[in-house]
Amino acid sequence: MENGSRAAYITGLGIVSPVGVGRETFWEAMLAARSGAAPITHFDASDFAVRIACEANDFDPRDFMEKKAISRVDRFTQLGLASAKLALEDAGAWGFLESTPERVGLVLGTGLGGVGSMEDTQRTLDAKGPSRVGPFAVTKIMPNSGAANVGIMLGVQGPSAAPALACACGTDAVALGYDLIRRGDADIVICGASEAPLTPTIVAGFIAMKAMSRHNEAPEEACRPFDANHSGFVVAEGSAMIILESEGSAARRGAEPYARVTGFGRTTDAYNITDPDPEGRGIYRAMKLAVDSAGLDGSDIGYINPHGSGTPAGDGPESHAMARINPEVATSGTKSMLGHSLGASGAIETVVTTLAVKNRVLPPQRNFTELAEGCAENLDYVADKPKDAPDLKAAICANLGVGGHNAAITIERA
Template sequence: MENGRPEAYITGIGVVSPVGVGRKDFWSSLLANKSGAGPISLFDPDGFDVRIAAECNDFEPTDFMDRKVAARTDRFAQIGLASSKLALEDGDAWDTLNNDPERVGLILGSGIGGVTSMETTQATIDSKGPTRVNPFSVTKIMPNSAAAHVGIQLGVQGPSITGALACTCGTDMMALGFDLIRRGDADMVLCGASEASITPVIVAGFIAMRAMSRRNDDPEGACRPYDSNHSGFLIGEGCAMMLLESAESVERRGAEPYARITGVGRSTDAHNLTDPDPKGRGILRAMRLAVKASGLEEDQIDYINPHGTGTVAGDGPESQAMAQINPNAMVSATKSTLGHSLGASGAIETAICALALKEKTVPPMRNLDSLADGCADLDYVVNEPRDAPDLKAALCANLGVGGHNAAVVLERA
């Protein structure tokens, strides 16, 4: 603890993303403003009004698991297992896990879970009948299957939690990991969220909701947070897993942290199933709760990585809420680069905040040419990364379908 307040240190980061696999490739691509957007290849989108997405094209499951495990695992769980291995490697924590597995916890959430396997199982029933269903169908579909595979393959024996909270899931999983550390339930927690939902049913459903950008001829320009031409989100996929550790564990291992989590906040809009509160009261409350828990003042938040999906309903209220936290904070909405990975997005964006604090550099956002009506005129970091030698505190905030809100405050370690 610092000044009597709890904290959890981030000492390892593992990422599978549309712009790179592994922390180094991911971060360098972000700083280079490389877009992960392109045509959908995970299924045939012919006839769909939206035919673009941000896919993890560089991910190969058998780089991280044998073929038998891969065959029995949904894509979201494959990505989760790979990211967990990358985080352990990045944090040089294999020995700690092997020597004391009961003191290592696991939190791996997903907004939707094994939807690819759900859809392929239904297709098998329709085309070949129920007797031809894969015997691993249920264990591929269940939302906790990613956590189950990580636990089995890596030998994690501490507390294990899976959560599903739509687009707020990844942020809330970081909060749950923080809770395990501050309560002393674990010395180290593998923590994050995974999503692989670029499937016919999910894409068609979001099209029907009119939530997605239809810029099929311009995938890289499709997601436009806070821009006057914002027209909906770009669906993505991916995972970030982080090692969270107590101060005692960090000292014992001699680990070098990226950042520390010092505050979390949660709230519910109680307004609408799909649209956020039009005045941004829910997300503002979550952010304020996180800042208050950290012990900081709101004007000490230097950088915000927001939800920033590029939707008309969300961009204005969220940006106005950020303006009330700190109108001078730097803002970069990285879904413009990575797409919206639904339940995984908050975990990925927490990792971005941690890397920004460590490297004292704010990664850029794309596609903000002219500010939309109703959006706050903030210090948006666009197209080029920005050196930030005085960067000390960052805030990751997300909104979820259903009116869920979550925020995490990170500080320089």
């Protein structure tokens, strides 16, 4: 049964990021263009060609779960649980969850799952043998362990899913939540993504792919989306969960929405396992579908939060895709502060886009001094300081994923 509305209302935001934990701290950092990049401390990276990352060092899992539970789940699940709890608190939705758990859904995506636990388990196996592998090894590693454990810990009994679309899965998770609300399968959906990829294997793998910036001497200046000196991304960890709610449910609870999700688009490049389509056709079609399904025109879109990873292969095509939506649209590559949290990036950037629409102010990006050759020239690249946007009515959050996955959502004022 459909709920009779094209929109799903955003009533809560929860985030754990390299620039802070919680919505208020996060947004303050975004407006100040504060960087989360620094030398890696999660492991000894002294022999690595890249030794910088964006770590969520203000996060302490003990603030959100008991010690015994911490030892049984991977860090990506810990991050996901924290952001889900923060989102529920922000929405004032704990009471609804406790009274009507079967009408609450959960979508928690991840690009990699429990890769840290996988590496720990392998070290135990190599050093001590198979009899010393713990009973929670598999349930810490599996990609759906975030959705499974968070669902159990919160008591969610409605539909659940664990999408894994690489760097597009956070945006796709919000779109899946939107779908559940539109179809009437749930009154509230907790949706987003979580990633904890700061491990030797993942960092070494991205170094081998030549995807990351090697500016170890100046971490805060390393990620430079759309800038002439862009040289790759800075890998990051983090999580964001968004409370989506039907119009009727939000009204009954007296919830004050931040904004509305009104459209989405998903496409596949079918081009290359690592590089995006050099013409940007896939990401353009995803954004166009998001605009069309919202019943809007490109001219209605005042801001696009792009994938903007700072890679020469991605920035140019994506910029021209944005220009095809609206030739003069404002954009800011917020990975220049947050780093690239892979599967979680789209969820975190959905929070950025939502707060931009709610507050009618556009967050800037760091490290933009000269437009890179091959990037669209007429876009309004918001850099260094926030930009007031009193007429902002609709925005897009768009992401590309390794393998050619593209996802975009349209967010409008409530």
